Amino acid sequence: MTHRLTSPALALVLACSLAPFSQAQTAAPQAGDPARWYQEDSTAQAQLRTLRKEIAAALAEAKKACRSEPSATRASCLKDAQDTYRQDMANAEKLRVAAHPRP
Numbered sequence: 001m002t003h004r005l006t007s008p009a010l011a012l013v014l015a016c017s018l019a020p021f022s023q024a025q026t027a028a029p030q031a032g033d034p035a036r037w038y039q040e041d042s043t044a045q046a047q048l049r050t051l052r053k054e055i056a057a058a059l060a061e062a063k064k065a066c067r068s069e070p071s072a073t074r075a076s077c078l079k080d081a082q083d084t085y086r087q088d089m090a091n092a093e094k095l096r097v098a099a100h101p102r103p
Contacts, residue, residue: 047096055092059085 029038041047062081069077088095 044096044100047100048092051092051096051099052089055085055088058088 029035041050059081062084063078066074066077066081
């Protein structure tokens with residue numbers, strides 16, 4: 001069975017959730033941003049914890065996007081978002097390794 005994304009917004013949110021975390025190091029700090037936003041996680045455990053937070057945030061954004069869908073497709077959109085969340089959480093360690101390859 002293949003999963004289809006029912007919303008371009010959902011596809012965007014999911015794509016962004018899988019982006020490497022190294023972007024935080026290259027981004028210029030903005031006024032008022034906490035310094036911790038620009039410090040890379042130094043341990044695998046911290047990286048995994050951050051990744052899980054990102055996956056959960058992506059689910060919240062996807063659910064928000066699904067709520068703007070027509071009622072006929074909303075349930076399918078929410079199911080796809082939840083399925084993606086479960087799959088990402090199950091593969092969190094693989095995603096972490098891909099985002100933080102060892103030199």
